[in-house]
Amino acid sequence: SESGCLSIVVLGASGDLAKKKTFPALFHLFQQGFLQAGEVHIFGYARSNLSDDGLRERIRGYLKGASDEHVSQFLQLIKYVSGSYDSGEGFELLNNAISEYETSKNNESGSYHRLFYLALPPSVYPSVCKMIRSYCMNPSSHTGWTRVIVEKPFGKDLDSSEKLSAELGKLFEEDQLYRIDHYLGKELVQNLLVLRFANRLFLPLWNRDNIANVQIVFKEDFGTEGRGGYFDQYGIIRDIIQNHLLQVFCLVAMEKPVSLKPEHIRDEKVKVLQSVEPIKHEEVVIGQYDGYKDDPTVPDESNTPTYASVVLRVHNERWEGVPFILKAGKALNSRKAEIRVQFKDAPGDIFRCKKQGRNEFVIRLQPSEAMYMKLTVKKPGLEMATEQSELDLSYGMRYQDVKIPEAYERLILDTIRGDQQHFVRRDELRAAWEIFTPLLHDIDDGKLKSVSYKPGTRGPQEADEMSRRMGYMQTHGYIWVPPTLA
Ligand code: BG6
Numbered sequence: 001s002e003s004g005c006l007s008i009v010v011l012g013a014s015g016d017l018a019k020k021k022t023f024p025a026l027f028h029l030f031q032q033g034f035l036q037a038g039e040v041h042i043f044g045y046a047r048s049n050l051s052d053d054g055l056r057e058r059i060r061g062y063l064k065g066a067s068d069e070h071v072s073q074f075l076q077l078i079k080y081v082s083g084s085y086d087s088g089e090g091f092e093l094l095n096n097a098i099s100e101y102e103t104s105k106n107n108e109s110g111s112y113h114r115l116f117y118l119a120l121p122p123s124v125y126p127s128v129c130k131m132i133r134s135y136c137m138n139p140s141s142h143t144g145w146t147r148v149i150v151e152k153p154f155g156k157d158l159d160s161s162e163k164l165s166a167e168l169g170k171l172f173e174e175d176q177l178y179r180i181d182h183y184l185g186k187e188l189v190q191n192l193l194v195l196r197f198a199n200r201l202f203l204p205l206w207n208r209d210n211i212a213n214v215q216i217v218f219k220e221d222f223g224t225e226g227r228g229g230y231f232d233q234y235g236i237i238r239d240i241i242q243n244h245l246l247q248v249f250c251l252v253a254m255e256k257p258v259s260l261k262p263e264h265i266r267d268e269k270v271k272v273l274q275s276v277e278p279i280k281h282e283e284v285v286i287g288q289y290d291g292y293k294d295d296p297t298v299p300d301e302s303n304t305p306t307y308a309s310v311v312l313r314v315h316n317e318r319w320e321g322v323p324f325i326l327k328a329g330k331a332l333n334s335r336k337a338e339i340r341v342q343f344k345d346a347p348g349d350i351f352r353c354k355k356q357g358r359n360e361f362v363i364r365l366q367p368s369e370a371m372y373m374k375l376t377v378k379k380p381g382l383e384m385a386t387e388q389s390e391l392d393l394s395y396g397m398r399y400q401d402v403k404i405p406e407a408y409e410r411l412i413l414d415t416i417r418g419d420q421q422h423f424v425r426r427d428e429l430r431a432a433w434e435i436f437t438p439l440l441h442d443i444d445d446g447k448l449k450s451v452s453y454k455p456g457t458r459g460p461q462e463a464d465e466m467s468r469r470m471g472y473m474q475t476h477g478y479i480w481v482p483p484t485l486a
Pocket of ligand 1: 182220240337
């Protein structure tokens with residue numbers, strides 16, 4: 001088992017994130033034996049007045065794919081403590097509950113661990129962290145650790161983010177703070193380092209000599225769905241691009257780390273972020289879908305983008321001249337996330353007139369995880385003709401018996417194990433905000449206007465035009481369809 005004597009505290013226990021992501025992730029870890037009854041206790045904390053059973057019933061409906069008995073065993077590990085986020089009383093109660101559990105335990109290894117998961121709006125992070133610091137730390141008489149998981153948004157721009165980092169930095173050491181970006185927990189994101197640095201095939205190709213452009217794309221086929229008021233204060237760049245897509249960008253563009261040590265990897269991510277040139281307005285398209293402002297919580301004059309396509313340029317030897325197009329949008333025609341690396345044309349090509357497209361290496365993060373390489377092949381048959389085809393590694397086919405873990409499940413386990421590789425370091429967060437803050441301020445000030453697009457489409461036409469301008473060549477007459485099991 002992983003744990004010794006472990007107390008996991010979910011703050012904001014009755015909220016959406018906790019119900020939909022945190023508790024189900026803990027449940028999956030429990031199911032797989034990583035969290036064991038007798039070694040782990042889970043505490044939910046929130047303001048609502050609830051009983052233990054009240055909380056358990058709220059969670060139950062989100063725990064799928066298991067027998068009732070298993071679910072009940074898990075729910076029995078959960079206790080509820082109610083209190084406010086800024087007064088000592090509640091946190092004293094919480095500490096008492098944790099201590100009571102710790103003393104009741106026959107703990108031979110003698111170490112005690114406390115993990116706090118802040119499933120809360122960031123406005124209360126500073127006060128909650130102060131309370132944890134004052135009332136709930138692992139007592140110094142115990143060996144073991146106290147760790148805190150926090151979730152974006154980490155501020156709204158460079159200044160507010162730095163302020164938050166400074167506040168948290170006074171209370172916790174960097175090795176106690178786990179800044180989650182759940183994209184780093186996705187299987188194919190975690191595969192990027194292996195793919196790039198363990199395959200001879202890619203090493204000589206992964207640079208400006210061979211790659212024409214890179215797209216990192218996030219699409220959702222639904223809108224802001226009732227969270228419009230919240231979303232409107234952030235917009236798609238802060239919600240998706242500055243964090244999720246930028247993390248993916250780092251792993252695609254960074255140099256090879258000295259080793260797999262988390263600090264070595266994160267050092268390289270910081271370096272590539274620092275090599276990104278200032279974003280130019282003419283290399284940005286922002287959009288807002290028709291109907292977004294029908295949400296009564298969204299102001300009528302909102303310019304907040306629900307779609308953005310932003311070109312990043314990396315000023316270094318490897319990438320000079322290669323546009324990285326980061327695109328994200330809500331209310332589009334499909335739901336998917338992918339990385340699309342487009343190679344240059346083959347020089348001295350003798351098939352000129354018959355060619356339909358370029359080589360493209362596509363890493364499909366979700367859904368239907370896959371990697372495929374678009375190739376030009378001879379069209380099978382008597383004629384000498386070419387067509388686009390693919391080398392296809394679809395996970396559903398290749399790994400039929402493997403259940404791909406959820407991002408949150410993996411990241412919580414990493415936290416318990418003390419592995420910060422897949423978490424965002426403070427200087428990395430700063431570098432990320434440095435890239436986007438000038439653009440975000442210009443959008444907030446109305447210097448860039450969102451163009452409108454129809455829900456259910458590819459997004460603004462202007463974005464496709466920009467991709468073409470960046471040299472992206474769309475393949476015609478070819479669509480990759482995820483293979484399905486017969
Ligand atoms: C969250 C965003 O971070 O990621 C949401 O706040 C978005 O707006 C979600 O829907 C997407 O996550 P996933 O894992 O479904 O791609």
